[in-house]
Amino acid sequence: MSSFVSALVPLASSEDGEGGGMHMPTIDELFPQPFWTIGDGTFWSLNRLGLVRIIATLALVVLIYLGARRARLVPGRGQSTFELLIGFVHKQICEAALSPAAARKYLPYIATLFVGIFALNITGVIPFLDVSSNSVVAVPLILALCTWIAFVVAGIKAHGFGHFIADNLFPKGAPKVMYIILAPIEFLSTFILRPVTLTVRLMANMIAGHFLLAAFFAMTSYLFVEASGALKAMGVVSFIAAFAFTLFEIFVAALQAYIFSLLSTVYIGLAREGH
Amino acid sequence: MIMYLAAEEGAPEGIGLFIPPWNEVILAGICLVLIALAVAKYGVPRYLKVLDERAEKIEGGLKRAEEAEAEIAQMRSGLDAEKEQARIEAAKIREEAKADAAAMVAAAKTKAAEEARRIQESAQRQIESERKAAEISLRQDVGSLATALAEQIVGEALKDKALAGRVIDRFLADLANQSETAGRGA
Numbered sequence: 001m002s003s004f005v006s007a008l009v010p011l012a013s014s015e016d017g018e019g020g021g022m023h024m025p026t027i028d029e030l031f032p033q034p035f036w037t038i039g040d041g042t043f044w045s046l047n048r049l050g051l052v053r054i055i056a057t058l059a060l061v062v063l064i065y066l067g068a069r070r071a072r073l074v075p076g077r078g079q080s081t082f083e084l085l086i087g088f089v090h091k092q093i094c095e096a097a098l099s100p101a102a103a104r105k106y107l108p109y110i111a112t113l114f115v116g117i118f119a120l121n122i123t124g125v126i127p128f129l130d131v132s133s134n135s136v137v138a139v140p141l142i143l144a145l146c147t148w149i150a151f152v153v154a155g156i157k158a159h160g161f162g163h164f165i166a167d168n169l170f171p172k173g174a175p176k177v178m179y180i181i182l183a184p185i186e187f188l189s190t191f192i193l194r195p196v197t198l199t200v201r202l203m204a205n206m207i208a209g210h211f212l213l214a215a216f217f218a219m220t221s222y223l224f225v226e227a228s229g230a231l232k233a234m235g236v237v238s239f240i241a242a243f244a245f246t247l248f249e250i251f252v253a254a255l256q257a258y259i260f261s262l263l264s265t266v267y268i269g270l271a272r273e274g275h
Numbered sequence: 276m277i278m279y280l281a282a283e284e285g286a287p288e289g290i291g292l293f294i295p296p297w298n299e300v301i302l303a304g305i306c307l308v309l310i311a312l313a314v315a316k317y318g319v320p321r322y323l324k325v326l327d328e329r330a331e332k333i334e335g336g337l338k339r340a341e342e343a344e345a346e347i348a349q350m351r352s353g354l355d356a357e358k359e360q361a362r363i364e365a366a367k368i369r370e371e372a373k374a375d376a377a378a379m380v381a382a383a384k385t386k387a388a389e390e391a392r393r394i395q396e397s398a399q400r401q402i403e404s405e406r407k408a409a410e411i412s413l414r415q416d417v418g419s420l421a422t423a424l425a426e427q428i429v430g431e432a433l434k435d436k437a438l439a440g441r442v443i444d445r446f447l448a449d450l451a452n453q454s455e456t457a458g459r460g461a
Contacts, residue, residue: 027286045298057306061313068321075325086322104323108315115318116310138295138303199293 022222025214030135030207052123053133060119089114093261097269106268109150113143114261117202121253124209125246132206132253140202144195147264152191155271164271194267198260205256209249216242410457417450 030049038044067082075083089111094103120139124132134140155164168190169183220242223235286292295303428442 027292031286042297043301045296046302050299050302053302053306057309061309064313064318068318082318083322083325086318087326090322090326107323108311108319111319112307112311112314115314116307119310120306133303136295136299137293138299139307141293141295142300142303142307 023218025211025218027207029214030131030210049131049133049136052129052131053120053139055129056119056123056133060115064115085115086111089261093258093265096262097265098272102269102272106150106265109146110261110265113147113264114257117143117260118253118257121206121256122250124206124253125213125249130213131210134202134256135206135210137199137203140199141195143202143260144198147198147267148191148195150264151194151267151271154268158272194263198263202256202260205252209245209252212245213242213249216245414454421446421450 032048034041034045034047034050036044036046064082067078067085086107090103090107093114094107094110098106117134117139120134121132123129124135152164155168158164159167169186170179171182171186174182216238220235220239223231223238227235287294424446425443428439
């Protein structure tokens, strides 16, 4: 168990100690050494990000359990928050792009996307966790592929395989000759770029957020501890900036969850409606 | 088993950044399945159930309010009809009372008139009978007076038979005349 705790203690322990200058974050930080590996680590190897991911998942599951437990007509405070959250996904995301019946049908998936992505994002600003496990490709990629499967299945169900493919590859109203160019472009944008952009948008936002916060806190720490005289005062400025970016990252965590869910819903809606 | 790997690779290069290793996929998959189960089997059904119940309750409440309103309107219209009917009935009763009063007054008048006539008649009859009684008693008095006179006359003038006869005749004639006049006067 002590290995779990030490894994959670921020990366400062691996720094080269006092007077080592300012520690600027690198991409290697997102790939820390695993501390628990089974076999050669191909199928099970847990590093700090994995642990953060597990903590976020368990916290979310417990919160959902607490929020949904004893759901009543007149809600308590916890239930209100829970209803507000799922209600937001239902009204603002699902019903924005889908018919009411389809919104109910896809609500479980879209709500999973929203609360799941948000929970895994928000660890980036929670003290001692300090990193979002969405900074690595696994979760964004899996979810993007799920969305890809969801909208392809929805389209085939609604229009049949041939029609769905034709609708997407040969947009109506274009001259026949143009299809030579249009079909590959449409194929690329619909079936390749949609999941790729979903993945990269989420992952890159989390990486950037982590770097931003890590850089500002490292700078603050350096200015306070090692800088001399007037430069120490600059530490206050960088601390305020770090605090502001922390608030900003909370916003980004929610925004990216919202964008991912909304785009997924829109893709599913487009596939169902056809062109 | 837990073991530490002293040396492990750092960040993957280039496209490797976007290809997750299997252990990441497995861990991420487990976490996402857990989240999906919690949301889909627990969170969303509860949310929808409460949402539906609440909608139903609100709809039911609105419906009940509508029903109550309709009932009140119906009651009010019934009340109006009843009021109208009561008014008509009151008017009828008033009319009847007026008619009754008129009838009663007329009856009383008739009865009074009859009574008056009856009283008058009985008074007349009494007067008549009294008059008759007086006449009879008068006749008797006149008779006795006449007798008394006759005795006197008889006593004084028996000597003169002729005179006596003339006197009696004249007296009787006068009497007859008198009673005739009285009878005509009555």
